[in-house]
Amino acid sequence: MVGNACENELVSSSLESAQQCLFNQDYGTAFVHYLLVLNLAPVFKDFAKESFRFTLFKWTEELDSVGRIQDLFDCYEQALELFPADEVILNSMGEHLFRMGFRDEAAGHFHKALKLRPDYPEARENFYRVANWLVERWHFLMLNDRGRNRKYQQAIQKAVQSGCNTVLDIGTGTGILGMCAKKAGAAEVYACELSKTMYELACEVVTANGMDGCIKILHMKSLEMEVPKDIPHRVSLVVTETVDAGLFGEGIIESLIHAWRHLLLPPQSATGRVIPAGATVFGMAVECLEIRRHHRLCVSEVGSLSLAAAGELRSPVSCSSEPDDSMEPYTTERLSRLPGGYKPLTEPFTALNIDFNNVQELEGLSSREVQKIHLPVTQEGELDALAVWFQLHLDEESSLSTGPQEDTCWEQAIYPVHSTKDELIVEVSCRDAYLRLCSVAVLRDGHEIRLDKRVDSQYTGNPISNQNPEAELCSALACLQTNQNQTKDFSMLECSEMALLNNHDYHQSFCSALAKLMSQLKVKWQNQERGSGVQSDSSDLLYVLDVSEGFSLLSLIAASHGHVKAYSSVEKKKQQEVLKRLARSNNIPEQHLEFWLNHVDDEHGILQRPSREKLWSAIILDCVETCGLIRQKLMEKASLARCLLEEGGRIFPEKIVVHGMLVESDTLLLESAVQGQEPTLGFNIAPFINQFTVPVHVFLDFSTLECRHLSECVELFVLDLMDATANYTNREVKVQATSAGRITAIPFWYHIYLDQEISVSTLSKNSHWKQAAVVLQQPLEVQAGDWVRLAVKLHKSTISMSAHIDNETRPMEQ
Numbered sequence: 001m002v003g004n005a006c007e008n009e010l011v012s013s014s015l016e017s018a019q020q021c022l023f024n025q026d027y028g029t030a031f032v033h034y035l036l037v038l039n040l041a042p043v044f045k046d047f048a049k050e051s052f053r054f055t056l057f058k059w060t061e062e063l064d065s066v067g068r069i070q071d072l073f074d075c076y077e078q079a080l081e082l083f084p085a086d087e088v089i090l091n092s093m094g095e096h097l098f099r100m101g102f103r104d105e106a107a108g109h110f111h112k113a114l115k116l117r118p119d120y121p122e123a124r125e126n127f128y129r130v131a132n133w134l135v136e137r138w139h140f141l142m143l144n145d146r147g148r149n150r151k152y153q154q155a156i157q158k159a160v161q162s163g164c165n166t167v168l169d170i171g172t173g174t175g176i177l178g179m180c181a182k183k184a185g186a187a188e189v190y191a192c193e194l195s196k197t198m199y200e201l202a203c204e205v206v207t208a209n210g211m212d213g214c215i216k217i218l219h220m221k222s223l224e225m226e227v228p229k230d231i232p233h234r235v236s237l238v239v240t241e242t243v244d245a246g247l248f249g250e251g252i253i254e255s256l257i258h259a260w261r262h263l264l265l266p267p268q269s270a271t272g273r274v275i276p277a278g279a280t281v282f283g284m285a286v287e288c289l290e291i292r293r294h295h296r297l298c299v300s301e302v303g304s305l306s307l308a309a310a311g312e313l314r315s316p317v318s319c320s321s322e323p324d325d326s327m328e329p330y331t332t333e334r335l336s337r338l339p340g341g342y343k344p345l346t347e348p349f350t351a352l353n354i355d356f357n358n359v360q361e362l363e364g365l366s367s368r369e370v371q372k373i374h375l376p377v378t379q380e381g382e383l384d385a386l387a388v389w390f391q392l393h394l395d396e397e398s399s400l401s402t403g404p405q406e407d408t409c410w411e412q413a414i415y416p417v418h419s420t421k422d423e424l425i426v427e428v429s430c431r432d433a434y435l436r437l438c439s440v441a442v443l444r445d446g447h448e449i450r451l452d453k454r455v456d457s458q459y460t461g462n463p464i465s466n467q468n469p470e471a472e473l474c475s476a477l478a479c480l481q482t483n484q485n486q487t488k489d490f491s492m493l494e495c496s497e498m499a500l501l502n503n504h505d506y507h508q509s510f511c512s513a514l515a516k517l518m519s520q521l522k523v524k525w526q527n528q529e530r531g532s533g534v535q536s537d538s539s540d541l542l543y544v545l546d547v548s549e550g551f552s553l554l555s556l557i558a559a560s561h562g563h564v565k566a567y568s569s570v571e572k573k574k575q576q577e578v579l580k581r582l583a584r585s586n587n588i589p590e591q592h593l594e595f596w597l598n599h600v601d602d603e604h605g606i607l608q609r610p611s612r613e614k615l616w617s618a619i620i621l622d623c624v625e626t627c628g629l630i631r632q633k634l635m636e637k638a639s640l641a642r643c644l645l646e647e648g649g650r651i652f653p654e655k656i657v658v659h660g661m662l663v664e665s666d667t668l669l670l671e672s673a674v675q676g677q678e679p680t681l682g683f684n685i686a687p688f689i690n691q692f693t694v695p696v697h698v699f700l701d702f703s704t705l706e707c708r709h710l711s712e713c714v715e716l717f718v719l720d721l722m723d724a725t726a727n728y729t730n731r732e733v734k735v736q737a738t739s740a741g742r743i744t745a746i747p748f749w750y751h752i753y754l755d756q757e758i759s760v761s762t763l764s765k766n767s768h769w770k771q772a773a774v775v776l777q778q779p780l781e782v783q784a785g786d787w788v789r790l791a792v793k794l795h796k797s798t799i800s801m802s803a804h805i806d807n808e809t810r811p812m813e814q
Helices: 002-023 027-040 042-065 069-082 087-099 103-116 121-134 138-144 146-161 176-183 196-208 252-262 289-295 359-363 469-486 495-501 504-532 554-559 573-585 634-642 666-672 686-692
Strands: 166-170 188-192 215-218 237-240 273-275 278-287 312-314 331-333 349-355 371-375 385-393 399-401 412-416 423-429 436-444 447-450 490-492 542-546 564-568 593-595 616-620 645-652 655-660 696-700 714-720 730-736 741-753 759-761 771-782 787-795 798-805
Touching (some): 002 027, 002 042, 027 042, 042 087, 087 103, 103 121, 138 666, 138 686, 146 237, 146 273, 146 399, 166 176, 176 196, 176 215, 176 237, 196 215, 196 686, 237 252, 252 359, 289 495, 349 371, 349 423, 490 573, 504 542, 504 554, 504 616, 504 645, 504 759, 542 554, 554 573, 554 593, 554 616, 573 593, 666 696, 666 741, 666 771, 696 798, 714 787, 714 798, 771 798
Parallel strands (some): 166 188, 237 273, 312 490, 564 593, 616 645
Antiparallel strands (some): 278 385, 331 412, 371 423, 385 399, 385 412, 423 436, 696 771, 730 787, 741 759, 741 771
């Protein structure tokens, strides 16, 4: 009894201390007291739940701000021991995990939160966001590609029936290839998968198909597998599709070398083999404005600023024969969907052949002699990239092509290069088990002009014939000399940042809108001076804050209007140096450009007054992500920004109008979920992977999307950043169908109004933004003339839509 009395007194005093510490904003101490109370007296859980959550979130915010990450996660683990079924705590921990790059673990927490409360919007939106990272859209495309699936199944069946009865599926994904092997009669099937999400998915799929005890799935890299620790003996067949658009980017060479050394029976045994058996890589030189504007500077000035002093600006995609960890050798695009298309400048050429069943060839790939290929240029133009694809040879009879003319789920690898003409010399190598294609020289009139020595700047624009090759070579050498002095002044820009920099209309619109506002505010000041009879301090400046994400010239454009002090949120030192050089060369006083993040301790506190006595004349917000979605917490930022403006000041943009259209697009359906009622190759996979279906498709090029337009463009929603009273969260829009068909999706984009007259569209042909589309769970049949009701909702910057025919009440989409 005495013990109980003492414990009760401890609980009572700790609860009182927790509440007092909470009142004093001593969240760490409050959290410790709550832990003690709730562990000793679980009966208080319901009573203290809300206060405990609040304390947890405040304390972990503090831990996050000072970098105590392990302590932060320890607190969440302790909280979940007390409240294992609390969807709010699960979701919050998931948000922290996602921000720190632990996407697999974050998805698990969001998924648990949704199972506990399916109508929890925050968890649902977080899960959709992370699902795009974890289960990339190509998984759906591949499973919907019946031709590909059938060819793999037939190749595996042939191999098993010819004696390969022990199988390892490397990078199993959904488990489909391993199940094909088992169905073909393999005695033993093993599989490995590194992604936790895909591993768990594969386990569910295998169990649902009655093969739980027949296929052993390991959550590990194949490179870490050993015999007999992980599998009892060597296998006779390895099946895999660990290839990317550049063939080797997923590490297939390293995986297969390890497999031949440690996991596969030797080829001499007549059964040791790999599916696919090998590959042939093809390439082609192309001209493409869309690729060009994402990888190199195409303009000489933006928004009245000369860019001559910018130095060399590079995208992070640049291939050289020498590996460079700071650069990616290639990016990926679907050539058939590039806005504006592309022009082949050469015939396709064979770059490489590789035999996956020859271990000596695999081991010698990185040390192969660099292959030099001469390509006759078949069309005049500006060289923007080498496009690469491959033919995957599953066995002697069957192959798959990823070529740009094929109806395939694959993209092509893009190696951006500098512009040139005439005969092109390309070097092909595999220094670090990455395929490297470098446009190294131009052959003109028998003279080789090296491009990798930076002599290509004279060859931009249309080809011009030169009858004097000696003069041409001298000119090239002069360029070489000049460029060598500039190489130290280079800065890396993301591909989307480069496209933004090349967006002339965007910068010109901001220049005009800023000029109007500055003029209005200066007139207001003059009127106030005349009215008061007191002359203001001539040193008074208009203050402008640009909180754009990444690299932005808008602060510099504001400062160029004179009598303006502009603050940039550019964080990277090299990019700050670019802005400083441009300020000097454009005669902007050094003291009129500051870097705001150098002045604030906490990045989360970026929106605050410029000084105790000042307010902002303009705040520039970054409203739309490159992928086509509204930026998270935009409306909260706008609400805070309005409080920091001087009288007459403005947020840029002041308003965003969402536009959309009803379309029928099988492509969007195929990229969003496994389609149809029939099992995939007889296996039940769709219900499991379709859990990762997301309702909004991002990074969409609407101009090249294969679709039928079923309506005119309509206004869907308005977000007013200057007038909070004009905003709403739900809107019903009536749209008339102009053609009969199935509404499968609603693509949407934005008109961004800087003021009432000046706007930019995210759908314009030179936009650096992509578009997005809501994909309906069930297509909606319409006839021409039907009216469709769209219920459009905005929740924390996330747009959702449902659609139904006007004379029906049953919604077709959640």
